[in-house]
Amino acid sequence: MTSAGARKGWRSHFAVQQATLLLAIGILVVTVLAYLGFFQSQFQRMPNDYAWDSTITNALPLVFAGVGQGIVVLTRGLDLSVGGTMDLTNALAATHMTSSAGGMLGWSLIILAIGAGIGAVNGLLVTVGRLQPIVVTIGTMSILQGVAAAVLPQPGGSIPAAYTDVMGNTGSPVGVVFVAVILAFWWLLRRRPLGVALYAIGNDPAAAAANGVNVARTKVAAYVLSGTLAAAAGLFLAAGSSGGDATGGDSYLLASFAAVVLGGVSFRGGRGSMVGVVCGAGVLTVLVSLLFYAHVNSLYESFYQGLFLIVAVLLGLGVTAWTSRTRRGGAR
Amino acid sequence: MNPMKWPPGRRTLAYSFLAVILLLVVGAILKPGILSGSSLRAIGELAAFVGFVGVGQTMVFLLGGIDFSVVWVLNASAILVVAQAAGKDAGLPLALALTLALGAVVGLANGVGVAYFGISPIVMTIGTNGIIEGLALGQSKGLTCGSCGSAPAPGLTAAMQGRVGGVPGVVLVWIGIILLISLLLSGTTYGRRVYATGVNPVASYLAGVGVRPVTVSVYVISGLFAAVAGIMLVTFGGGASLGLGDPYLLESIAAAVIGGVSVLGGRGHYIGTVAGALALVILVTILNAEQIPEYARDIIYGGVIIVIVLLYGREKRTA
Numbered sequence: 001m002t003s004a005g006a007r008k009g010w011r012s013h014f015a016v017q018q019a020t021l022l023l024a025i026g027i028l029v030v031t032v033l034a035y036l037g038f039f040q041s042q043f044q045r046m047p048n049d050y051a052w053d054s055t056i057t058n059a060l061p062l063v064f065a066g067v068g069q070g071i072v073v074l075t076r077g078l079d080l081s082v083g084g085t086m087d088l089t090n091a092l093a094a095t096h097m098t099s100s101a102g103g104m105l106g107w108s109l110i111i112l113a114i115g116a117g118i119g120a121v122n123g124l125l126v127t128v129g130r131l132q133p134i135v136v137t138i139g140t141m142s143i144l145q146g147v148a149a150a151v152l153p154q155p156g157g158s159i160p161a162a163y164t165d166v167m168g169n170t171g172s173p174v175g176v177v178f179v180a181v182i183l184a185f186w187w188l189l190r191r192r193p194l195g196v197a198l199y200a201i202g203n204d205p206a207a208a209a210a211n212g213v214n215v216a217r218t219k220v221a222a223y224v225l226s227g228t229l230a231a232a233a234g235l236f237l238a239a240g241s242s243g244g245d246a247t248g249g250d251s252y253l254l255a256s257f258a259a260v261v262l263g264g265v266s267f268r269g270g271r272g273s274m275v276g277v278v279c280g281a282g283v284l285t286v287l288v289s290l291l292f293y294a295h296v297n298s299l300y301e302s303f304y305q306g307l308f309l310i311v312a313v314l315l316g317l318g319v320t321a322w323t324s325r326t327r328r329g330g331a332r
Numbered sequence: 333m334n335p336m337k338w339p340p341g342r343r344t345l346a347y348s349f350l351a352v353i354l355l356l357v358v359g360a361i362l363k364p365g366i367l368s369g370s371s372l373r374a375i376g377e378l379a380a381f382v383g384f385v386g387v388g389q390t391m392v393f394l395l396g397g398i399d400f401s402v403v404w405v406l407n408a409s410a411i412l413v414v415a416q417a418a419g420k421d422a423g424l425p426l427a428l429a430l431t432l433a434l435g436a437v438v439g440l441a442n443g444v445g446v447a448y449f450g451i452s453p454i455v456m457t458i459g460t461n462g463i464i465e466g467l468a469l470g471q472s473k474g475l476t477c478g479s480c481g482s483a484p485a486p487g488l489t490a491a492m493q494g495r496v497g498g499v500p501g502v503v504l505v506w507i508g509i510i511l512l513i514s515l516l517l518s519g520t521t522y523g524r525r526v527y528a529t530g531v532n533p534v535a536s537y538l539a540g541v542g543v544r545p546v547t548v549s550v551y552v553i554s555g556l557f558a559a560v561a562g563i564m565l566v567t568f569g570g571g572a573s574l575g576l577g578d579p580y581l582l583e584s585i586a587a588a589v590i591g592g593v594s595v596l597g598g599r600g601h602y603i604g605t606v607a608g609a610l611a612l613v614i615l616v617t618i619l620n621a622e623q624i625p626e627y628a629r630d631i632i633y634g635g636v637i638i639v640i641v642l643l644y645g646r647e648k649r650t651a
Contacts (some may be wrong), residue, residue: 078454124566125638130647132595134398138585139638146630254400254458267452299474303466311458312449 014227019323020316024276024283027262029311030289031283038293040074056175057168059285060236061086063278065252066259067182068229068278073134073260074202075222076269077126080137082230082256085118086249089234091148095155104163118144125219137248141253148246157267159238168239178236178280180269182229186274190225194221218282222268239264258284260307262312266320337377339342344592344600344644347563349389349606351590351640355614363621366614376570376615380506383608384561385584387513388439388554389607392462393518393588394530395550396597397446401461402558402584405438406577407563408468411480414572415472419482431559438464439555443548475574483567490584492567502564509557513602526550530597590640 016221017233033133065082072079089111097107125136166174189195196217200208233252238244262280265272284305291304359366385402389453409431416427445456472480483489492502506590517523521645528536529546537543561580566572589595590611591604615636619629 011407080505084375125642129639129642131641132647134595135585135641136638137640138582141583142637143631144634146627146632146634149627150625185594254462257458259455261452261455267454298468300466300470302462303470306459306462306466308549309455309462310445310451313455314449314460317450 002050008173010107019271019319020266020271021276023316023319024264026264026277028279028286030282031257031286035286035290035293039289042293048170053173054170055285055289056173056179057170059281060175060178061233061240061252062255062259062281062284063179063182063233064229065233065237065256065276066263066277067186068226068233069256070228070230070260070263070265070272070274071198072222073265073267074272075144075219076202076205077133077135077219077222078257078323079119079122079223079226079230080134080253081118081140081144082142082226082233083123083250083253085115085227085230086234086237086252087148087246088118088144088151088249089115089231090248091157091237091245091246093150094159095152097160097163097238099160099162101162104160111235112228112231113319115227115229115234117227118231119224119227121304122227123223126223127216127219138188138204143229145247145250148249148304152244152246155243155248156246159244161240161242164239164242167236168241183278190273194218199224199270202219204270224320233239255284258309261309261316264316335450345604345607347443347644348591348604348611351611352607354472355618357613359614359621362618366617366621368507369415369498370496371617373495373503375610375617376497376503376506377500378616379606379609379613380502381561381565382580382583382587382612383506383606384509384557384564386579386587386605386609387509387557387586387602388550389588390513390591390593390602391526391550393454393593394532394597394600395533395547396525396595397557398457398585399551399554400454400457401438401464402561402583403440403555403577403581404461404464404468405435405555405578406562406565407560407572407574408464409435410548410566410572411472412477412482412564412588413488413563414482415477417482417485419485421485421487424485424487429565432556435555435559435562436552437534437555438550440548442613443556447544447547463507464481469560469574473483473540475572482572483571486565488541489567492564497538504616505564509560510602510606516600520547522546527598530599532598541560550645582633583612586637589637606611624635 036046039051065086068187069079069082091116093107096135097104122137122140122158125131125140126133129136167178169175197208197213198221200211200213201215201218205215229247234249237248237252249285259280261267262283263272263274263276263278264280265277287305287308288301291301292298295302338569356366372400385406386552388399388402408453412434413431416430417423442457445451445460446453469475471477475481478588492505494501494503516527517526525536525541525546528539528541529543533543558577562577565576571574587608588600588605589608591600591606593600593604612633615632617631618630623630
């Protein structure tokens with residue numbers, strides 16, 4: 001571990017992480033500037049505070065779902081149950097949440113705990129069950145969608161107005177606070193043994209295990225975090241509308257992957273930062289408004305999103321190849 | 333590789349057919365009508381659609397990849413084949429050719445992105461899925477274009493729904509495809525290359541296998557068969573609709589997994605996917621006959637996938 005080669009390898013990994021993070025921030029800046037340009041040409045003025053606040057608030061479900069997905073991707077896994085977890089938590093919030101302060105707080109905590117429980121089941125099936133993450137989470141996704149439909153058969157229910165004021169207010173900078181919370185959470189986690197372990201098992205599970213990292217426990221923790229953050233995303237989704245929808249979370253599955261990719265987190269595991277994922281979620285949210293102000297027919301929306309995703313991942317791969325001299329074999 | 337153990341994962345193959353027989357027996361006990369001709373025909377037709385998409389998913393799985401783009405390749409193909417032929421048999425050959433080309437081109441893009449640019453299959457196929465979704469919605473103006481609402485060409489419908497000796501045309505097509513793909517996987521050097529690449533791409537590359545062309549080819553096959561599924565499906569629904577492809581991602585993956593195809597690559601066979609597709613459709617038929625609500629079906633579906641992989645899809649202990 002102390003040889004010059006190993007240290008150089010570590011340093012180049014570090015450089016790669018910074019490079020893709022800088023790329024993610026760069027893409028966010030470019031997207032926001034393009035958005036401002038189209039906005040300016042449309043209204044002959046800059047967006048006001050309300051436009052900013054509502055954009056950030058609308059991004060919250062994807063920010064939280066994306067960070068959860070990103071943490072699992074760091075460990076070379078993936079969580080297809082993110083959308084299903086959001087469906088269920090959204091449905092539970094719409095059907096059970098009471099309008100008293102205690103009721104709102106209590107139900108929020110219960111719902112987050114349910115998300116953690118879902119993550120624990122995923123994590124245990126992957127580790128103790130020795131199953132492929134993709135198969136496990138496709139199974140739990142289907143189960144969660146079914147349970148969500150049972151909880152809330154038709155879109156409806158109600159979300160207390162006070163809850164929307166706190167969690168989904170588009171007229172106050174409350175969204176900024178929640179983005180700061182998730183960034184602070186990541187800053188702390190990254191410096192805890194668990195944060196180090198997440199990167200370690202993503203880079204090389206065997207070496208991590210040999211160095212005393214409990215691989216199984218770390219993986220379970222990653223899925224628990226993903227489930228909890230997806231539950232939070234479901235709560236934000238509920239707060240953003242007056243009622244619930246048991247299929248409202250489905251579209252966040254592919255979007256969470258897109259945020260992870262735009263954020264520069266490698267699907268090979270062990271590389272990337274959740275700061276990048278937050279930027280990626282921001283890019284995807286601003287992109288929708290940008291296309292709107294650019295007068296793109298909304299039917300073509302997914303065309304541009306898909307194209308954007310592939311271009312961004314190619315840019316990321318280009319940057320990675322440029323910063324790291326490691327040559328891959330002919331395979332893949 | 334021990335030639336006696338060909339194809340890899342033979343034991344799980346036997347299990348998946350056992351599951352089909354077991355489900356048929358359970359179905360026959362709960363609902364004797366399930367073994368009637370019309371019921372078996374319906375099972376065959378529904379399984380065929382899963383089976384068409386399952387061809388691609390199996391081939392891609394064998395290389396350790398996955399194809400999310402089948403959802404909108406299928407849906408776009410359904411729209412294209414209907415809109416291009418505009419309900420007339422005269423336009424059918426061109427419509428079929430264009431639709432199959434669409435599937436192949438998307439598959440080619442996926443394959444090139446994965447094999448030559450090193451893009452993760454998940455990301456690449458999610459990206460192309462979005463691109464095709466946007467194009468399909470935009471070009472058909474949200475399925476409101478002039479010829480989008482036309483019925484499928486009568487010749488196509490007649491061929492797929494017509495019966496030969498009591499067997500529907502679409503099932504006959506499926507049987508032909510099963511034979512073709514089995515021959516391809518088990519009887520050709522191409523098949524051996526697919527398995528070799530799936531087991532160890534680096535070793536295969538060093539042994540002279542064109543790993544990149546093989547990778548591209550499985551994605552092209554996947555795109556092609558998603559298009560075939562789209563063409564077949566329109567003849568049963570009476571036309572194209574939005575969201576037609578949505579169930580087939582989960583179902584094609586589930587069929588392959590139940591059939592013992594490993595998502596890690598190199599293990600499994602299309603015959604297993606065939607059994608998986610049949611098992612899934614029989615299960616749904618039983619659940620429908622028992623009048624189990626839609627949401628419970630989703631729950632049972634997910635539960636069955638997890639239980640089945642727990643039974644035989646577990647990885648070897650590494651520690």
